[in-house]
Amino acid sequence: MKITEFVKKTAIVPRLTATTRDDAIIELVQALQQTGAFESAHTGDVLAAVMRREQLGSTGIGRGIAIPHSRHSSVAQLAGVLAVTHLPVGIPFDAIDGEPVYLLVLMISPQDQPGLHLRALDCVVQTFKDDQTLAKVKVSTSSDEIWALLGGS
Numbered sequence: 001m002k003i004t005e006f007v008k009k010t011a012i013v014p015r016l017t018a019t020t021r022d023d024a025i026i027e028l029v030q031a032l033q034q035t036g037a038f039e040s041a042h043t044g045d046v047l048a049a050v051m052r053r054e055q056l057g058s059t060g061i062g063r064g065i066a067i068p069h070s071r072h073s074s075v076a077q078l079a080g081v082l083a084v085t086h087l088p089v090g091i092p093f094d095a096i097d098g099e100p101v102y103l104l105v106l107m108i109s110p111q112d113q114p115g116l117h118l119r120a121l122d123c124v125v126q127t128f129k130d131d132q133t134l135a136k137v138k139v140s141t142s143s144d145e146i147w148a149l150l151g152g153s
Contacts, residue, residue, distance in 0.1 A: 060095025
């Protein structure tokens, strides 16, 4: 699985404006809804599901990365949005390493596909395991640039 299979070019936010974890998640859910991943009537429910997951434990996985995620019946297929913040101090996210977050990948998958959801989480981790790729994406300022770094065509 490649990250570009579920994060489409139109679902890249090269300059996230949020300064807090909750505001970042709101901005990501709204960006994902705008791609057509789910109907606008479900935005509140999807947001609530992601926030419930975040309350179980931070999805800040370290190295400046967070993967807020959930499963929801309103999505027909796995969908994601990738965002970068250029705030010098990052976004406080209670990450496991205590560091702020600069790169976020929000994922929502169908309720009945837990295996796919886990493979996508692993895909994000594997994609950004490479320090050079991670560093380049974190300083990118356009969707086109990020898309190219992710291997999108």
